Amino acid sequence: MSYALCAITISAQELTLKAGKNGKVGYTDATGSVIIKQKYDIGLPFNDGVARVSRNEKWGLVNTNGKEVVKCEWSELKLWAPGIWLIKKGKDKYGLVSSEGKVLLKPEYSRISPLNSHGRAIVTKGGKITKANNGRNYLRKGKHGVVDADGQLLVPTKWLGMWEFSTQGEVTTKRYGTGLHLTSSMHILGDTLETDCEYLGVAQNATFDKFGVIDGKDGKFVMPIGKYWYVSKPSSGKIRWWKSGKRKSSIGYYDIGTKQDMTVREIEGPLTDVNYWTHGDFTGSIAPVNSTDGWYFIDRNGSKVRGGYKRLNHNQFANIWAAYPKSGGCDFLDCNGRQLFVDQGLTQVEFPDYRFDSRYMAVAKGESWGIIDTLGATILPFDYEKTRAPQNGIAFVCKEGKWGAINISDKSQKVPCQYLNIKYSLTSDPATFWVMSQDSLWHNFVVASQQLQPEGYDNVYAWVEGYAWVHPKGMTGIDTPLNRAQLGIPPTDTKDQTFSSYVNDFGYIVGEDGRVYFNQPLATQQIVNVRNLIHQKGDRPLTQAEIHQTLLQLTRNNRSYLLSSKIPASDWDF
Amino acid sequence: MKHYITTIVLLATTYICAMAQGQTSEQQEYRRSSIYSLLINHTEQNFADEICTAFMAMPVPDKYNDHDLSVKVLDMTTKLKKAKSDKENSEITEFLEQNNIASRLVGKWFNRDIFEGTCDMELVKARGLYNANHFDQVMAEKSQRSQALLMDAGEDLIGNTFVLVNDIRYVDKSKKSQGWGIALSVLGGLAGAATGNSNFSRLGNNLATIAESVKGFKVRVNTFLYQLVWDEATAANFYTNHYASEPDAQKCAAFDNARSAYRLKYVGKVESKGSTTSFMGVNMDEPINMVRKACQRALDENVADLAHDFEDFRTKVPLVSTAPITAYVGLKEGVSSKSRFEVLEVEEDEKGMRHYKRVGVIKPVANLIWDNRYMSVEEGAENATLGSTTFKKVSGGDFFPGMLIREIED
Numbered sequence: 001m002s003y004a005l006c007a008i009t010i011s012a013q014e015l016t017l018k019a020g021k022n023g024k025v026g027y028t029d030a031t032g033s034v035i036i037k038q039k040y041d042i043g044l045p046f047n048d049g050v051a052r053v054s055r056n057e058k059w060g061l062v063n064t065n066g067k068e069v070v071k072c073e074w075s076e077l078k079l080w081a082p083g084i085w086l087i088k089k090g091k092d093k094y095g096l097v098s099s100e101g102k103v104l105l106k107p108e109y110s111r112i113s114p115l116n117s118h119g120r121a122i123v124t125k126g127g128k129i130t131k132a133n134n135g136r137n138y139l140r141k142g143k144h145g146v147v148d149a150d151g152q153l154l155v156p157t158k159w160l161g162m163w164e165f166s167t168q169g170e171v172t173t174k175r176y177g178t179g180l181h182l183t184s185s186m187h188i189l190g191d192t193l194e195t196d197c198e199y200l201g202v203a204q205n206a207t208f209d210k211f212g213v214i215d216g217k218d219g220k221f222v223m224p225i226g227k228y229w230y231v232s233k234p235s236s237g238k239i240r241w242w243k244s245g246k247r248k249s250s251i252g253y254y255d256i257g258t259k260q261d262m263t264v265r266e267i268e269g270p271l272t273d274v275n276y277w278t279h280g281d282f283t284g285s286i287a288p289v290n291s292t293d294g295w296y297f298i299d300r301n302g303s304k305v306r307g308g309y310k311r312l313n314h315n316q317f318a319n320i321w322a323a324y325p326k327s328g329g330c331d332f333l334d335c336n337g338r339q340l341f342v343d344q345g346l347t348q349v350e351f352p353d354y355r356f357d358s359r360y361m362a363v364a365k366g367e368s369w370g371i372i373d374t375l376g377a378t379i380l381p382f383d384y385e386k387t388r389a390p391q392n393g394i395a396f397v398c399k400e401g402k403w404g405a406i407n408i409s410d411k412s413q414k415v416p417c418q419y420l421n422i423k424y425s426l427t428s429d430p431a432t433f434w435v436m437s438q439d440s441l442w443h444n445f446v447v448a449s450q451q452l453q454p455e456g457y458d459n460v461y462a463w464v465e466g467y468a469w470v471h472p473k474g475m476t477g478i479d480t481p482l483n484r485a486q487l488g489i490p491p492t493d494t495k496d497q498t499f500s501s502y503v504n505d506f507g508y509i510v511g512e513d514g515r516v517y518f519n520q521p522l523a524t525q526q527i528v529n530v531r532n533l534i535h536q537k538g539d540r541p542l543t544q545a546e547i548h549q550t551l552l553q554l555t556r557n558n559r560s561y562l563l564s565s566k567i568p569a570s571d572w573d574f
Numbered sequence: 575m576k577h578y579i580t581t582i583v584l585l586a587t588t589y590i591c592a593m594a595q596g597q598t599s600e601q602q603e604y605r606r607s608s609i610y611s612l613l614i615n616h617t618e619q620n621f622a623d624e625i626c627t628a629f630m631a632m633p634v635p636d637k638y639n640d641h642d643l644s645v646k647v648l649d650m651t652t653k654l655k656k657a658k659s660d661k662e663n664s665e666i667t668e669f670l671e672q673n674n675i676a677s678r679l680v681g682k683w684f685n686r687d688i689f690e691g692t693c694d695m696e697l698v699k700a701r702g703l704y705n706a707n708h709f710d711q712v713m714a715e716k717s718q719r720s721q722a723l724l725m726d727a728g729e730d731l732i733g734n735t736f737v738l739v740n741d742i743r744y745v746d747k748s749k750k751s752q753g754w755g756i757a758l759s760v761l762g763g764l765a766g767a768a769t770g771n772s773n774f775s776r777l778g779n780n781l782a783t784i785a786e787s788v789k790g791f792k793v794r795v796n797t798f799l800y801q802l803v804w805d806e807a808t809a810a811n812f813y814t815n816h817y818a819s820e821p822d823a824q825k826c827a828a829f830d831n832a833r834s835a836y837r838l839k840y841v842g843k844v845e846s847k848g849s850t851t852s853f854m855g856v857n858m859d860e861p862i863n864m865v866r867k868a869c870q871r872a873l874d875e876n877v878a879d880l881a882h883d884f885e886d887f888r889t890k891v892p893l894v895s896t897a898p899i900t901a902y903v904g905l906k907e908g909v910s911s912k913s914r915f916e917v918l919e920v921e922e923d924e925k926g927m928r929h930y931k932r933v934g935v936i937k938p939v940a941n942l943i944w945d946n947r948y949m950s951v952e953e954g955a956e957n958a959t960l961g962s963t964t965f966k967k968v969s970g971g972d973f974f975p976g977m978l979i980r981e982i983e984d
Contacts, residue, residue, distance in 0.1 A: 017953065045952055545687040552644035557630050560647035563614060563654075563665060566672050573644040574681030574688060 015051075015064060017043050027051070027066075036066040050099045052077055061085065061099065069101035081115055084151050096151040104151030110139055111189060112147065118196035119149035120216075122187055125157040129189070138186040141206075146197050146216060154197075155219035161203035161211060162187075164195045165233035177277035179240070180233035184208070199234050213239060222256045229271065235281035238300070242278070244271035251278045253287065253302075262302045264289050280312075283319055284335025288312050294326055297337055305337045315351040317358035318374055322349040330363070332376070341376030352389035360408065362387040362395070371395050371408060379408050392428040405433055414447050426462045432512050434460050434468075441473060444514060453514040459504065461527070463512060467534065469527050471507035478506050478521045482570070485555035486523040509534065517541045518550075526554055549573040603703050604892050604978060607734040608641035609634065610679060614666075614741040618651050621744045621865060625793065628866040629742070635877055637889040637907070639701055641735055643678050654741050657796045662840040666739050666798050670838055677833035679735050679802050680812060691826025693817050698727050726927050728809050735802040736887060737838060738880075740873060745792045793868050795846040797876035800838040801886060808836065841887065844879040846872040863949075870948040878908030882981065890918060890930070890978040899936055900962040901979055904944030908981075909963055911940040915979040917970055934970015936979065938963050 015027040015035060026038030027046075036043075042054040050061040050069060060072035070077070076088035083099045087107055095107030105112070111124040127142020145157035155162075165180040182201040183194075197216035203209065203225065212225035213234065222234065228241035231254075239254040249271045252263040267274060280288040286297040286305060296307030306323070309331075313322040320340065321333040330346035333339055348364035359373050370382035371390060379395075380387065386398040395408050397417060404417035407429070414433070415422065421436035435445045441456025457470040479499045481491055483506060489497050502523075509518035509530055517534050518541075533550060534542065542550065552573045561567050613629045615622055626647055634640040648669065655665060670676070680686075684693035699709050704723075713720050816829040881888045889907070894900045903909050914937050918930040942964035943957060950958040967973075 016956075016958075018956075543687065544689045548688060549644070556644060556646055559645070560615065560626070560649050561645060563648040563650050563669050565669075567645055571644060572673075572678055572688070574678040574686055 015046055017045065025053075027062075035064070036062055040072075047079070048083065048099060061101070069099065070097055074107075080112070081149050081151070084149075086112060096147070098151065105147065105153060109157065110142055113187075113190075113192050115149055116192040116194065118193075120154075120193050120195075120197045121147050122162075122193050123147050123153065123157055124187070132186050132188060134188075137189045139189065142187075144187060145219070146193070146200070154217055155200065155202075155214065158219075159202040159204070161201070161206045161208070163201040163208075163211075164193060164197065165199055165201070166194050174276055175242070175271065175274045175278050176230070176232060177280055179235065179281050182208070182211075182231065201231070223254055227254070227261070232281065236284065238282050238287070240279060240281060240287075242271055246270055249274070251289075253279075253282070255300075264298060264302060265291055280314075283314065283321075286321075286333070286335065286337040288321070295323065297321075297323075297333070299337070306331070306333070313349055313351060315358060315361065317352070320351075320374060322351070322361075324348075332374075340374065346372075350387075350389045352391060357390050357392070360390045360395075362389045369397075380406060380411070391424045392426075392430075394424070394428075394430070396422050396424070403435070415445050416450070419445075423460070423462070426464065430463065432463060434462075442470070444468075444510070444512065446512070455510070455514060455516075457507075459507070461524070465531060465535070466512050466539070467509050467517060467531050468512075469507050469522070469524060470510050471504055475503070475506065475521070478503055480521075481559075482551055482555060483521055483523070485558040486526060486551070488558050511539075511541075515541050518547055520547045520551060522551075529554060604890065605701065605703060605730055606637055606639050607736060607887065607889065608639040608701070608731070609736045609738055610641045610643055610675075611738045611740065612645070613647050614654060614739060615647050615649050616651075616653070616741075616743055617649050619744050624862060624865040625742050625744065625869060627862065628869045629740070631866060632870055632873065635874065637891060637903075641679060641682060643675070643682065645673075648739075653743075654796070657741055658845070660843050663798055663843075667840065670737065670739075670800060671834070674833035674836070675737060676802055676836035676838045677829070679737070680732070680804075680836050681829075683732050683735070684817065686829070687821075689826075690821040691816075691818050691823070691829060692821055693819065698731060702727050702731050722927055724809065724813065728804050730928055732809075733802065733804040734886065735804070736841075737800040737802075738877070739798040739800070740876070741796040741798070742869060742872070743794050745794050793846070793872050795869070795872040795876055796843060797845075797873070797880065798843045799841040799880050799884065799887060801841050803837045803839050811835065841884050842880070844876045844883065846875050867949050874906050874947060875908070878906065882908055888980050890980045892976050892978055893917070893973060894962055894975065896973045896975055899965040899967065899973060901965065902944075902946075902962050903979075904946035904957075904960075904963050905950070906946045906948070909938055909943050911938060911943070913938055914968070914982050915965065916982050917973055918978040918980060920978065930978065930980075932970075933977070934973060935968040935982070936965040936970075936973075937968050938965055 015029060017025055018028040018034065018038065019025045020038035022038065024038045025040050025043040026034055027036035027043065029035050040053040040055050041057075044052045046064065050063050053060055053062050053068075053072065055072045057075070058072040059074045059077035060068050061070035061077070063069050070085065070087075074087040075090060076086070078086045080086040080096060084104065085097050085099070087095045087097050089095065089107035092110055093107045094109045094112045095103060096105040096112065097103050105123070109123050109125055110127050111122070113121045113123075115121045123145050124139050124142035127139030129137050130140040132138050141160065143157045144159050144162040145153060146155040147153050163182045163185060166183045167180060199222065200214050200216050201211045202214050203211035208230070210226040212221050212227070213223035213231060214220060215222050223231065223239055229244045230242040232240040234256055237256050239256065241252055241254055243250045247269065249267045249269065250263050251265050251267065252261065254261055264279060267278075276290060278290050282300065285300055288295050288297055294307070295309040295312050297305050299305050308325050308327070309323040310326045311324050314320070315322070319335045321331075323331045323333060324347070325331060328347065330349060331339055332341060345365050346363045347366060350362040352358060352360060360371055360379060361374070362369060363372050365382050367385070368382040369384045369387040370378060371380035371387055372378055380397070384397045384399055385401065388396040390408050393407060393409055394414065395406050396403055397406055399417040402417045403419050403422040404413060405415040405422060406413055415435060419435035419437060420440065423434040423442070425433060431447055433445045433447070434442045435452070437443050437452065437456060439456055441458065442460045443456045444453040445451070446453065456473070458473040458475075459471040461469040484491055484499060487502055487505075489499065489502070493499060505524050506521040507524070508516050508520070509522060509527070511517050518530050522530060530550060534540075537546070552571065559571065561571075611634070613626065615626050615629075630646065634642070654663065656663060681688070683697055684695065685697055686693045695709070695713065698704075699706050709723065712723050811832075816825055816832070818825040891901055891903055894902060914935055916932045917934040917936060919933045921929045921931055923929060941957075942960065944960040944963045945955045945957045947955070
């Protein structure tokens with residue numbers, strides 16, 4: 001068997017696998033010359049200049065010159081990140097190696113998870129595979145760390161307890177309020193980290209008893225272990241903390257830069273008795289603190305700057321505070337505590353849900369509502385019983401208990417104030433709105449004709465490309481094999497899955513013209529497919545046969561029948 | 575017997591897709607047979623779910639039209655009786671008959687509305703490559719030309735509708751390699767977690783077990799071939815009594831009541847060799863591809879064997895070029911150095927009927943047979959990147975691109 005090595009680098013595209021007469025594989029070039037000797041049991045195609053090869057059940061990497069840049073000594077070798085491979089030694093030791101053969105992490109870890117979308121992965125040393133309560137496995141008593149997408153160990157594997165600050169922490173415990181909090185996790189095998197790991201809570205044990213906060217970039221402490229009972233994610237250089245004692249508890253902030261502790265309040269009794277939001281993150285140079293006297297703002301030194309508020313609202317997009325003095329009215333403050341505009345006797349405010357409308361807010365003076373901008377200018381006068389913060393340039397307004405819609409740019413009344421409720425549209429300047437009529441059903445209101453379409457529905461989705469999914473009131477007869485197949489659930493109820501919980505997930509597709517375009521029960525997960533089909537058919541209502549064929553087509557992968565059976569006529573398309 | 579053609583009318587050939595000299599077949603469509611493919615899934619065997627998933631992901635072979643119906647998977651909990659026999663399989667035939675498959679295939683040809691019975695000719699026009707306007711015009715005449723057109727469509731299109739019933743079984747004769755098994759089982763698990771591919775969670779741990787058999791993973795496929803019967807009598811009955819261009823309750827009911835009058839005829843059966851499919855080229859992070867590759871290769875092999883064994887099932891594909899002579903067929907279609915192909919010129923007679931006239935014979939050049947089997951490129955197979963097979967002339971005159979070739983008996 002001849003064997004030739006090229007003196008020049010050959011591009012990977014030119015090399016192809018070739019099995020030799022001895023049954024081993026190697027690689028040849030376009031002329032058929034053997035470039036990489038046929039000595040491997042298995043060879044895989046080249047990818048980014050290297051190919052996985054195996055000999056005697058051990059894996060390695062070869063480059064286009066035939067050099068084993070990673071020797072065939074690993075029981076597993078798998079691509080982990082561009083140019084980085086997960087290697088396995090023996091039964092249970094993992095490491096990382098680059099395509100150039102550089103060992104980035106020695107194979108001494110019991111787990112290296114896949115990277116998450118933020119380019120972070122958890123690595124663990126030691127630990128024993130144990131089943132958690134949810135039936136999945138985790139590494140009990142493993143020590144955790146974090147590695148980045150370059151295979152660099154950012155946080156050494158020192159921590160029995162390692163937790164992320166995530167939205168799951170802001171769940172039900174009122175005292176912590178909004179913000180990101182430490183989330184307990186057993187780090188189930190196969191799961192990835194959730195966050196960018198900018199900061200992490202760590203401890204020498206697997207509980208929250210005594211923990212510190214580290215910088216996720218280098219593993220260094222920004223807050224030492226054991227200071228506090230609970231913390232939130234650092235914000236504006238400060239960490240909100242809580243300390244609980246049997247007789248007395250306290251709340252405050254820890255400054256990451258100065259490492260100074262700042263107690264802002266002491267509270268009688270343990271924190272477990274506290275069921276109100278105690279204090280908020282710094283949003284700039286002020287932070288809100290709750291006390292028996294109401295809310296107040298402190299500066300970064302802990303000094304009180306403004307107070308006497310019965311409640312607060314915060315517009316996260318415009319970073320504005322609406323603070324309601326006990327004496328009445330409403331102060332609008334920027335993130336440094338400066339008043340944005342003079343108090344106009346405003347008593348309530350509703351901020352928008354979306355960033356692009358952050359300039360506007362719905363506000364009340366006494367019992368009357370209007371719309372103002374962040375400079376205090378009146379956009380819609382205070383003529384309404386209620387307004388809602390504008391979305392897509394449309395504000396919903398309520399008069400005499402009935403809702404309508406106004407375009408805040410030209411002040412045109414899009415929908416008269418005649419309806420029990422109204423839904424926002426996903427588009428700007430919509431041609432129709434869903435409104436709730438006296439029958440407590442949602443109807444489509446056509447702006448151009450100012451007419452209400454007669455058909456009403458129990459639930460509706462927003463209009464998309466001229467079509468909306470609707471759920472008629474009292475929809476029955478939905479539990480059929482075909483509809484179960486739409487969801488991909490078993491043909492009969494099981495302990496874990498009953499069809500009744502999905503009943504409200506079925507509806508029809510209607511057009512803005514009021515016609516029903518798909519009049520058979522359609523699961524919400526199929527909406528996009530059917531909408532596309534309606535477009536293909538020229539934007540007309542589908543015939544019964546087309547609907548029938550569509551449902552069968554959508555469910556074909558979930559349906560099978562016994563060879564010996566006579567299949568019901570309803571399951572055939574022709 | 576009724577005679578539909580009594581008057582000779584010379585038709586211009588403008589309504590047939592142009593086969594002008596110099597045009598390559600990339601610009602040409604050609605008439606293909608239509609197939610409906612079913613899987614017999616043995617739910618009691620290993621990897622039944624994986625095989626089903628792989629089957630459902632397979633496209634219709636590219637030389638055929640998709641004539642699938644709404645049912646694709648038939649389950650069995652035992653082996654198919656007499657699966658090895660070449661004779662017509664009674665269990666399969668009974669399924670096809672009691673579920674009136676033939677009538678449903680006809681219904682699909684005419685886009686028959688299952689509720690109102692209305693039909694149209696759109697699919698016939700499209701697959702027959704007819705000029706739509708001219709077709710409608712001729713049909714509207716209700717003349718003998720119309721009849722000729724229907725006969726043409728019948729013989730060359732509707733009559734070339736086939737049902738393939740694929741009985742797939744996993745064959746566990748591999749040597750188990752523990753090292754491999756462990757390695758790939760973990761990979762399989764990691765792949766599922768890393769890719770978030772829901773197929774993996776649904777398939778559970780089977781993929782891990784596949785890995786243990788990966789070196790010897792094989793499936794054995796028995797493919798049973800049936801052909802739609804579309805003779806003069808059947809066509810006449812349909813057009814007279816069942817075809818309705820407007821809602822017609824009577825015709826709708828008549829068709830439903832007469833479904834059993836439409837028939838399939840058993841043509842034959844082939845069995846794949848069950849050779850081990852190597853996993854060269856398979857992305858080991860997605861072991862399901864191993865199953866797909868094994869199933870796809872076996873099914874393609876059977877389709878090629880059926881085409882070889884049964885003339886009606888043979889495809890006609892156009893020549894891509896004439897210097898050299900090339901066509902988009904290869905190992906997937908069973909082309910070998912021993913294959914012979916006739917070169918056909920399409921002619922239309924005075925009645926408007928299409929005929930194929932042999933104008934020559936060609937054979938593949940031995941080392942220029944394209945390996946177009948599934949995943950041959952990833953596998954690094956020789957000739958996988960050729961793109962077409964090159965032929966040399968055995969007999970005949972000049973050939974032009976667009977002429978069709980069809981395999982002939984050795």
